[in-house]
Amino acid sequence: MLKNITLGQYFPGESFLHHMDPRAKIICTTIFIFAIFLAESIPAYGVVAAFTFFTIGITRLPVSLLWKAIKPLWIIIVFTLAIHVFTTPGETLWEYNFIRISKEGLHMGSLMAARLIFLILFSSLLTYTTSPIRLTDGIEHLLNPFKRVGVPAHELAMMMTIALRFIPTLLEETDRIMKAQEARGADFTTGSLVKRARNMVPLLVPLFISAFRRADELATAMEARCYRGGENRTRMKELAYTWRDSLGIGIVIIVTLLLASMRFLLN
Numbered sequence: 001m002l003k004n005i006t007l008g009q010y011f012p013g014e015s016f017l018h019h020m021d022p023r024a025k026i027i028c029t030t031i032f033i034f035a036i037f038l039a040e041s042i043p044a045y046g047v048v049a050a051f052t053f054f055t056i057g058i059t060r061l062p063v064s065l066l067w068k069a070i071k072p073l074w075i076i077i078v079f080t081l082a083i084h085v086f087t088t089p090g091e092t093l094w095e096y097n098f099i100r101i102s103k104e105g106l107h108m109g110s111l112m113a114a115r116l117i118f119l120i121l122f123s124s125l126l127t128y129t130t131s132p133i134r135l136t137d138g139i140e141h142l143l144n145p146f147k148r149v150g151v152p153a154h155e156l157a158m159m160m161t162i163a164l165r166f167i168p169t170l171l172e173e174t175d176r177i178m179k180a181q182e183a184r185g186a187d188f189t190t191g192s193l194v195k196r197a198r199n200m201v202p203l204l205v206p207l208f209i210s211a212f213r214r215a216d217e218l219a220t221a222m223e224a225r226c227y228r229g230g231e232n233r234t235r236m237k238e239l240a241y242t243w244r245d246s247l248g249i250g251i252v253i254i255v256t257l258l259l260a261s262m263r264f265l266l267n
Contacts, residue, residue, distance in 0.1 A: 022138025
């Protein structure tokens with residue numbers, strides 16, 4: 001399962017999205033996440049699905065990679081579906097004792113599960129098509145206007161990017177520690193919930209020690225290179241908007257307006 005988690009990983013490519021400015025991609029992702037919540041009808045979800053799969057298509061990323069983004073979160077998706085299916089009142093389709101499935105619950109649960117899937121897929125494209133350095137620069141540029149009110153733009157951008165960057169590293173470390181502990185007789189998959197939680201202690205202790213050691217080594221390396229934050233910091237490649245960015249933002253805004261009009265016209 002740990003190998004299926006691809007959050008924070010970057011996959012180089014030459015697609016339209018790979019060449020977009022990171023600021024434009026962050027803006028597009030934020031706008032479309034808002035647009036997904038505007039969808040309430042099946043036609044609106046059809047528009048969301050069409051645009052999501054169209055965007056995935058132009059990235060030329062393998063389908064298996066997108067499946068890995070969804071697979072670790074299937075429990076949350078199923079749980080969301082179950083809550084709506086069993087708790088939403090309406091026309092009863094099936095009933096046994098206190099368990100009841102309604103037509104409206106099945107409809108609403110399916111839409112909510114689909115909304116989660118589209119959110120995960122579209123958000124994953126941001127890190128899949130943007131390197132950590134460019135993502136840091138993009139976040140910092142977008143936060144620069146808030147410096148006037150005391151917001152440490154560069155420090156926040158750096159922390160967010162380091163957190164994303166070290167997710168795959170910590171997952172690899174977790175997998176390595178699990179295999180080492182299993183070779184020593186540890187069991188993480190069988191037994192009661194309390195027993196399995198207790199068996200996680202030999203995994204969590206070395207993982208925390210390793211994480212703190214990596215953080216200390218990173219801080220030492222940054223100090224050795226005289227890192228002093230974003231003041232007077234130059235970049236080898238400066239960010240610049242191009243026609244791709246204007247086109248991308250324009251398309252996302254059009255899709256958002258379409259979903260907003262469908263929300264008010266179809267209700």
